Amino acid sequence: MPQNEDPAVSPAVAGDPPLSPATVAVVAGRPRKALDSELNTPVSLSATFVGGGSLGTAALGYGRFANPTWEALESAVGELEGGRALAFASGMAAVAAALHLVPADGTVLVPRGAYNGTHSLTGLLAAQGRISVLPTDITDVEGVRTALAGVRGPVVLWLESPTNPLLEVADLAALAAAGHERGAVVVVDNTFATPLLQRPLELGADVVVHSVTKFLSGHSDVVLGAVVAREETLLAALQAHRTLHGAIPGPLETFLALRGLRTLPLRLERSQASAAELARRLGAHPAVRRVRHPSLPDDPGHALAAAQMTGFGALVSIEVVGGAAGADAVVDAVRLWVPATSLGGVESLVERRRRHAGEPVVVPEDLLRLSVGVEDVEDLWRDLSRALDAALAHAGTPAG
Ligand SMILES: *Cc1c(COP(=O)(O)O)cnc(C)c1O
Numbered sequence: 001m002p003q004n005e006d007p008a009v010s011p012a013v014a015g016d017p018p019l020s021p022a023t024v025a026v027v028a029g030r031p032r033k034a035l036d037s038e039l040n041t042p043v044s045l046s047a048t049f050v051g052g053g054s055l056g057t058a059a060l061g062y063g064r065f066a067n068p069t070w071e072a073l074e075s076a077v078g079e080l081e082g083g084r085a086l087a088f089a090s091g092m093a094a095v096a097a098a099l100h101l102v103p104a105d106g107t108v109l110v111p112r113g114a115y116n117g118t119h120s121l122t123g124l125l126a127a128q129g130r131i132s133v134l135p136t137d138i139t140d141v142e143g144v145r146t147a148l149a150g151v152r153g154p155v156v157l158w159l160e161s162p163t164n165p166l167l168e169v170a171d172l173a174a175l176a177a178a179g180h181e182r183g184a185v186v187v188v189d190n191t192f193a194t195p196l197l198q199r200p201l202e203l204g205a206d207v208v209v210h211s212v213t214k215f216l217s218g219h220s221d222v223v224l225g226a227v228v229a230r231e232e233t234l235l236a237a238l239q240a241h242r243t244l245h246g247a248i249p250g251p252l253e254t255f256l257a258l259r260g261l262r263t264l265p266l267r268l269e270r271s272q273a274s275a276a277e278l279a280r281r282l283g284a285h286p287a288v289r290r291v292r293h294p295s296l297p298d299d300p301g302h303a304l305a306a307a308q309m310t311g312f313g314a315l316v317s318i319e320v321v322g323g324a325a326g327a328d329a330v331v332d333a334v335r336l337w338v339p340a341t342s343l344g345g346v347e348s349l350v351e352r353r354r355r356h357a358g359e360p361v362v363v364p365e366d367l368l369r370l371s372v373g374v375e376d377v378e379d380l381w382r383d384l385s386r387a388l389d390a391a392l393a394h395a396g397t398p399a400g
Helices: 021-027 068-081 093-100 116-127 141-149 172-181 232-245 249-259 262-282 304-307 323-333 377-394
Strands: 084-088 107-111 133-138 155-160 185-189 207-211 225-229 289-292 316-322 349-352 367-371
Touching: 021 068, 021 262, 068 084, 068 225, 068 249, 084 093, 084 232, 093 116, 093 141, 093 225, 107 116, 107 141, 107 225, 116 133, 116 155, 116 232, 116 323, 133 141, 141 155, 141 172, 172 185, 172 225, 172 262, 225 232, 262 289, 262 316, 304 323, 323 349, 323 377
Parallel strands: 107 133, 107 155, 155 185, 185 207
Antiparallel strands: 084 225, 207 225, 289 316, 316 367, 349 367
């Protein structure tokens, strides 16, 4: 991406290597530097912007069209993903906007283990007869290619990698190429990886979707979403959707998200190191039937994740003995880990995903999703391993 050469706008120097993402996370989306200028873009609370008559049309116009605080976050997320970002009221508002790119009578191919909101929304749109939905195994590139060839009409290929919560890894470059051979719009939900670990637009995707609620904000105090694209017609369609459907972000939420984004590289570094260590130890716990984390050499997604990502992420899923009751017993027994939905915050959370009615049935009943935060890893391990003993008691096996 061309660097802005104005030192009042960007610290990047022409001819230098591009700034590292860890630096971009700190410097992007700042106001122009001038004497006494604010270091942070302030929270702009104005429902309208002055314009009209001889003043001409305001660039911002109205609070549903644009807002300076949104734009600061959008420029940072866009720079990190290598495209232009639009902030939305939630991750699901962003998902809905991207799904709106499927025209009536079009088809969307979705991962069979997609995030449950995406799974439920595509199911609803299909039940209403608006679009067709085809569940796919995104770990099988040839299978996706065959499915694409069998579909008539416009297609959106929806990808998630790693998936929530099965942590399946998709070959994004190969799938984007297969999608484009068929003329599909390729969308990647990059919530789990973040642009620090994986940049789908560079791998050929057309649209990236984020739940900014999760890692990008990172403090479990904001619900927010974003889409990122490069192509002008896609951006115009997504922006028109936001303006007309009205799922706009709040200015305070975008301020908090950008504040959280500044420390994403540090948080992620700690969380994913702890996640890999916990994944390794969990494999030896007698209450754990299976550990899913791409860092593990025997994980089905390991080789692909090692090639495609710059880290393995901070989510770990485990399947425990004693079925759903055993898994619930673990959730009841933790004291430091917080039993709650959501992920990507500084606090470690644990959840049995199938407790939600909307969860895809390919997710096992006894699966616990662990979102590893930034606490000390030994404290996390002590609490979790003790709680896992509760599952053993439930399965009727003596804890040992
Ligand atoms: C949470 C999540 C969403 C939805 O985001 P919200 O901010 O909760 O609306 C979408 N995709 C993935 C992968 C998620 O984890």
